[in-house]
Amino acid sequence: MELKETEKRLLEAVSKVVEEEGFTKIGINRIARQAQCDKVLIYRYFGGLDGLLVAWAKRYDFYSFAYSEFSNQVIQAKSSNLREIIKKVLLKQLEYLKENQLMQELYIWELSGNSSFRVIQIEREKSGHKLQQELEKRLNGQCVDCKFYITVIIAAINYIVLFTRQYNMFNGIDFSQSETWNKLEKIISDYVDMFFEVKSNVNIKSNKQ
Amino acid sequence: MELKETEKRLLEAVSKVVEEEGFTKIGINRIARQAQCDKVLIYRYFGGLDGLLVAWAKRYDFYSFAYSEFSNQVIQAKSSNLREIIKKVLLKQLEYLKENQLMQELYIWELSGNSSFRVIQIEREKSGHKLQQELEKRLNGQCVDCKFYITVIIAAINYIVLFTRQYNMFNGIDFSQSETWNKLEKIISDYVDMFFEVKSNVNIKSNKQ
């Protein structure tokens, strides 16, 4: 189904307001002003602010987009070197989030517990779960706790990006320097190597590689 | 200098509003209502909302409190088993943040980029840096990248706690179950073991232990 001109304008207005003022400032009036249309149309077309936000998140669909990109990498790649795939996926997540300001706002919004996003969260979780399952299939029980190890890294990536968006220093480290980010990538890569080696040594003695 | 009765009431009102409604709802009127005093007193005593918030954060001083507790553990402990100290510090951070709802709100507030908290952030960073330096002194160049490895774990802890405050599932893992948290503790502990072993093997061949 095609979107009306005004609906598109409203959805774009959401992006603009979020980009310019952050998610805290979001409101019916503010968005209507940005879209240069009457706020009553938000109620008519989307049933209110919550409906508009859900429609917005679904349309731009950051979550699925991000995860599907990762999934593709996982699925396409030959299962030969799973370790490298995981590294790629994690570093891609870092790069993607770091560059995508709108997605950062969305993540913080999500953390702040806005009720509108419960619905979105379920969708997001599905995408995430699909990726996890795909990974697990490949791992084939090799690395039982992989899921956890990876999740910890993803959480770290998210937090560091969100935090350093506002502040240069985190935990005594200066993230305003690009070398720090290179270092971080190396650390992530190292961590993957570590749990891969430790775990695979324990669980399957010797591997093909 | 002693605090006036009304000033105390105002500071406590901030805590209550944050606890009950989260940081997004904070405002002059809302706080004055909670403290049952006139909002004009906020302007008189603190120069406005920002001043009040800064005073609040300084008084309750979560950051320094948390970090000083950690520092004490690091300083008191004999340097014999540094690895265990780091584990303790990290697990303590997890436990502390998980239990302290007010601190969670503060962290999210911080992430959201409220301008009032730039000042606080500098104080916080000092405490964090002190701990890092203490650690580095003990490490004595043994583990060059320790700082980074630890920072990644801390970031992960923060994100997971903040996220699961709102949602049960993160990345396909169900954090509503207490076993999951036990597992997480184990994973963190494992990670510390990993980078300790890998790094110390590389950098100093054989260790006392």
Added chain:
DNA sequence: TATATTTGTCACCAAATAGTGACACAGATA
């Protein structure tokens, strides 16, 4: 042609927001 329905404009509401000026009353100081 006549009748609905969609699409949008406008005026209004009650409530909440941040912020200010005036004033009343206390206790301390001259």
Added chain:
DNA sequence: TATCTGTGTCACTATTTGGTGACAAATATA
């Protein structure tokens, strides 16, 4: 006694917020 200063109350502004009902024009349908 008279004055000054800290403390608090009250009333008022202007703006913004979310939300609703009435109405005009355009479009589609009969």
